[in-house]
Amino acid sequence: DTAVSQTPKYLVTQMGNDKSIKCEQNLGHDTMYWYKQDSKKFLKIMFSYNNKELIINETVPNRFSPKSPDKAHLNLHINSLELGDSAVYFCASSQLQGTKETQYFGPGTRLLVL
Amino acid sequence: SQQGEEDPQALSIQEGENATMNCSYKTSINNLQWYRQNSGRGLVHLILIRSNEREKHSGRLRVTLDTSKKSSSLLITASRAADTASYFCATVSWGKLQFGAGTQVVVTP
Numbered sequence: 001d002t003a004v005s006q007t008p009k010y011l012v013t014q015m016g017n018d019k020s021i022k023c024e025q026n027l028g029h030d031t032m033y034w035y036k037q038d039s040k041k042f043l044k045i046m047f048s049y050n051n052k053e054l055i056i057n058e059t060v061p062n063r064f065s066p067k068s069p070d071k072a073h074l075n076l077h078i079n080s081l082e083l084g085d086s087a088v089y090f091c092a093s094s095q096l097q098g099t100k101e102t103q104y105f106g107p108g109t110r111l112l113v114l
Numbered sequence: 115s116q117q118g119e120e121d122p123q124a125l126s127i128q129e130g131e132n133a134t135m136n137c138s139y140k141t142s143i144n145n146l147q148w149y150r151q152n153s154g155r156g157l158v159h160l161i162l163i164r165s166n167e168r169e170k171h172s173g174r175l176r177v178t179l180d181t182s183k184k185s186s187s188l189l190i191t192a193s194r195a196a197d198t199a200s201y202f203c204a205t206v207s208w209g210k211l212q213f214g215a216g217t218q219v220v221v222t223p
């Protein structure tokens with residue numbers, strides 16, 4: 001009965017590899033987000049999708065490509081991983097587009113690039 | 115740069131004491147939200163206060179908002195060891211939820 005789930009929870013990989021992180025929400029929400037939290041705990045939005053459409057695309061390298069097959073899923077694919085990509089990636093969802101409403105976060109995916 | 119900035123960065127208190135943390139922000143807001151993050155977990159929404167509200171309560175939590183000073187405070191009364199976590203304020207700016215760096219609270223039994 002998990003609201004927002006992410007897989008995998010941990011991801012350790014070599015520089016240059018390509019990896020994907022999956023996110024699913026069973027709350028019936030229309031909007032989903034990807035955030036990156038660095039080692040200093042700064043949490044920054046990367047992408048936002050509303051009903052499978054890209055709404056927010058922050059200044060993120062184009063090695064990062066989100067994909068939303070349906071409004072309950074938002075996956076994040078990262079090409080040519082770099083050391084600086086090491087962080088915790090959080091998926092979130094909210095009922096309405098925009099940020100006037102509460103966001104529900106997944107447990108995070110801890111990515112370590114060696 | 116971060117929209118919200120929490121103060122203090124870290125807070126250590128004894129169980130039963132109150133914990134107060136502050137958040138300052140830069141631009142006009144529609145609402146301000148507080149989240150908690152336990153170690154190794156995702157963020158959990160605590161409370162949302164709208165720009166036309168000055169104070170809001172939820173259980174042992176009390177949030178104030180002063181839009182003239184662009185600041186908010188979160189008070190946790192009668193703290194418990196389970197309140198040990200990082201607390202983040204978040205404001206809406208340019209259609210995005212922007213988080214501060216958080217206040218790390220440690221409550222010792």
